Amino acid sequence: MSFTPDIRLFSCHYTSQQSCAEAGKELRQLGFPENIRISRVPCTGKLQEITLLKAFEDGADGVYVVGCPPDGCHNVKGSQRAAKRLEAVRQALHELAVEPERVAMYHLPRGLHPEFIEAGREMNERIRQLGPSPF
Amino acid sequence: MIVAERKPLAEILDMVKDCKKILVLACRGCVTVCSAGGEREAEILASLLRLGLKKAGRTAEVIEGSLVRQCDKEYIDAIDQWQGRYDAILSTACGVGVNFIANLRPADHVFPALNTTFFGGSAEQGIWREQCAGCGNCVLHLTGGLCPVARCAKSLMNGPCGGSVNGRCEIHKEVDCIWQMIYDRMDRLGRQEEMRIAAPIRDWSTAGHGGPRTQTRADLTV
Numbered sequence: 289m290s291f292t293p294d295i296r297l298f299s300c301h302y303t304s305q306q307s308c309a310e311a312g313k314e315l316r317q318l319g320f321p322e323n324i325r326i327s328r329v330p331c332t333g334k335l336q337e338i339t340l341l342k343a344f345e346d347g348a349d350g351v352y353v354v355g356c357p358p359d360g361c362h363n364v365k366g367s368q369r370a371a372k373r374l375e376a377v378r379q380a381l382h383e384l385a386v387e388p389e390r391v392a393m394y395h396l397p398r399g400l401h402p403e404f405i406e407a408g409r410e411m412n413e414r415i416r417q418l419g420p421s422p423f
Numbered sequence: 424m425i426v427a428e429r430k431p432l433a434e435i436l437d438m439v440k441d442c443k444k445i446l447v448l449a450c451r452g453c454v455t456v457c458s459a460g461g462e463r464e465a466e467i468l469a470s471l472l473r474l475g476l477k478k479a480g481r482t483a484e485v486i487e488g489s490l491v492r493q494c495d496k497e498y499i500d501a502i503d504q505w506q507g508r509y510d511a512i513l514s515t516a517c518g519v520g521v522n523f524i525a526n527l528r529p530a531d532h533v534f535p536a537l538n539t540t541f542f543g544g545s546a547e548q549g550i551w552r553e554q555c556a557g558c559g560n561c562v563l564h565l566t567g568g569l570c571p572v573a574r575c576a577k578s579l580m581n582g583p584c585g586g587s588v589n590g591r592c593e594i595h596k597e598v599d600c601i602w603q604m605i606y607d608r609m610d611r612l613g614r615q616e617e618m619r620i621a622a623p624i625r626d627w628s629t630a631g632h633g634g635p636r637t638q639t640r641a642d643l644t645v
Contacts, residue, residue, distance in 0.1 A: 338463070341470040380467075383432040384475050422478045 333366025460515030493520025
């Protein structure tokens, strides 16, 4: 059965600003999955656990965050904080007997790098294999 | 402050399994400060409940609210604002808050979302440590301000015990021996001679072993 996952990406402004240029035209040309909805945040350190959980309530099958490298965050520790909050959400999913892999954190360099595209493809494939959200 | 932590979700979901309308009720007192049961945590818990219920194929309406505190009658009365919108309250207050709701709302079902753990403080961001046992007979004036009741694994009044090694407790190797700390601190303060005085057998009758304690201030009663 074909399944197109609903995936939400919360990306750091600095990491994604070039990726989102021209309304994401270049992203599409490079093969970034179209079923991934991008929300840009000023800093992933601003993301709260509830934001990620609401995405699941809203129907997401998978949620991931792209932030700066841990030792190269524009806001010093923003992406490290995001990674910790993400881990709390993964733990909560585990408590609910839901695959924690539906949530992931990527630390990527700024700008439009192949890794940004690759992370999207990897997440898309992972969620496709996990199947629809049990929520 | 009173320190607490969220119960396992499975336990909470089991508590509310027969509920159709759940009010997740935050407390803006101690449990907000220790990030266990404030508005932010209640919002997260409500979301997790909705997800957990949905996954289990159950339908229930989950709403959120908060009170200034859940340990005073005047604030508990504010629950009236949600009247008719819940058939059970899931309190994210400490055990005191849950008891107060049960005391004052005879017809309301109330469940605890947290395990109340201890009286403590934030040693550093994200880490809380027990400091006081609420024993009702404070000896901090004799111990340089450091509590052997709460912070010694054996609650010794004349320590350290023979298990204190290199300043660490034998029960929990990662914990500083509080009696070593008391001696070191009293020494620094020039009060080392006081350490030669043996504490008498302690009267634990104030410590709550005889049932719930009540405190009355006649000048404040009406």
